[in-house]
Amino acid sequence: MNAYIFPGQGAQFTGMGLYLYENSHLAQDLFEKANSILGFHITDIMFEGTAEALKETKVTQPAIFLHSVILAKTLGGTFMPDMVAGHSLGEFSALVANGTLTFEDGLKLVSQRAQAMQKACEAQPSTMAAVLGLEDAIVEKICAQTEGLVVPANYNCPGQLVISGEVAAIERACEALxxxxxRRAMILPVGGAFHSPLMEPAREELAAAIENTTFSKPNCPIYQNVTAYEVTDANSIKKNLMSQLTAPVKWTQSIQQMVADGATHFVEVGPGNVLQGLVKKIHKAAETSSANL
Known part of the structure; x- marks a missing residue:
C-alpha cells in the first residue's frame, strides 16, 4: 500500500516551486490563485527570495503547503494514495491531497495558522530543543520533573524527540537530559514553543477558523498527529486538527500504525527529504521515495 507523507516547517529552500511553475500550466494557475488569496506575491519570495525572507512564519508555512499541494495536484493520475499523513503543518497539505479540504480553504487556514502562531510567539518568549539518544519515556519523565513548563512536542523517530516550552525550563531540561x-540536547532556532500549552491563544484563533470551514469526507484515511490512528470521519478530522497546535506530533506512532495497517511504500510530497529519513529510522524495511512532477 502507498502512503503519501507531507513535510512541515523547516523544509523550505530558496527557489522552491519554481520548477513546478515553469513546467505546469496547472501549477501556474494555482500559484497565481495563491498570490490572490494571500494578498501578496508569495511566488516572488519562494522563487527568488532570500533564505531569511523565507524563514518568516507567515511566509514559510504557506510556501511549504503550496509546494506540497501543487506538486500533488500536478501528479495527476499517478497520485493514488491508500493513506496520507503530514508532519505538523504538513497535515493541512495531506487534508487537501485526500480531498477533505479544498485548495482555497486549506491555504486560508494555513495562513491564519501562521499568523496566529506568530502572535503567540511574540506574546511570550519560548523555544524548543531537540533531544537525541534517549528513550521517549526518560525524556517524558525529565520534562515532568523540570521546574516550569516543558513538554514533549515532536516524536520524530526512536531516539529523536523535540521538547517545547518556556526558555528557562527548556534550558534546565536540556542540562538534566x-x-x-x-547524546545531544540542543535548543533550536525557532520562534516559539510549538505543540505546547503556550500555543493556546493560537489554538483558539485557529479553532474558530476551522469551525467555519467545510470538511468533506476524505477519499482515503489520514493518520493525524494528535491520535496517530487512521481517521476517515470529517467531524473527527476537524476536532483533531483543532487540538494539533497544543498537542504533541506523534510521528513515530503514526508511521508505526501505517505500517501495521499495510503501508509498504512511503512517498514524500513537498520540499526536502527529512520525512523519508525519519520513516527509515522508524521502520527499516519501508520503501521511500520523493514525488516528482
Whole structure:
C-alpha cells in the first residue's frame, strides 16, 4: 500500500516551486490563485527570495503547503494514495491531497495558522530543543520533573524527540537530559514553543477558523498527529486538527500504525527529504521515495 507523507516547517529552500511553475500550466494557475488569496506575491519570495525572507512564519508555512499541494495536484493520475499523513503543518497539505479540504480553504487556514502562531510567539518568549539518544519515556519523565513548563512536542523517530516550552525550563531540561545520557540536547532556532500549552491563544484563533470551514469526507484515511490512528470521519478530522497546535506530533506512532495497517511504500510530497529519513529510522524495511512532477 502507498502512503503519501507531507513535510512541515523547516523544509523550505530558496527557489522552491519554481520548477513546478515553469513546467505546469496547472501549477501556474494555482500559484497565481495563491498570490490572490494571500494578498501578496508569495511566488516572488519562494522563487527568488532570500533564505531569511523565507524563514518568516507567515511566509514559510504557506510556501511549504503550496509546494506540497501543487506538486500533488500536478501528479495527476499517478497520485493514488491508500493513506496520507503530514508532519505538523504538513497535515493541512495531506487534508487537501485526500480531498477533505479544498485548495482555497486549506491555504486560508494555513495562513491564519501562521499568523496566529506568530502572535503567540511574540506574546511570550519560548523555544524548543531537540533531544537525541534517549528513550521517549526518560525524556517524558525529565520534562515532568523540570521546574516550569516543558513538554514533549515532536516524536520524530526512536531516539529523536523535540521538547517545547518556556526558555528557562527548556534550558534546565536540556542540562538534566544531558546528565541522563542524551547524546545531544540542543535548543533550536525557532520562534516559539510549538505543540505546547503556550500555543493556546493560537489554538483558539485557529479553532474558530476551522469551525467555519467545510470538511468533506476524505477519499482515503489520514493518520493525524494528535491520535496517530487512521481517521476517515470529517467531524473527527476537524476536532483533531483543532487540538494539533497544543498537542504533541506523534510521528513515530503514526508511521508505526501505517505500517501495521499495510503501508509498504512511503512517498514524500513537498520540499526536502527529512520525512523519508525519519520513516527509515522508524521502520527499516519501508520503501521511500520523493514525488516528482
Amino acid at each position: 544531558k546528565n541522563a545520557g542524551a
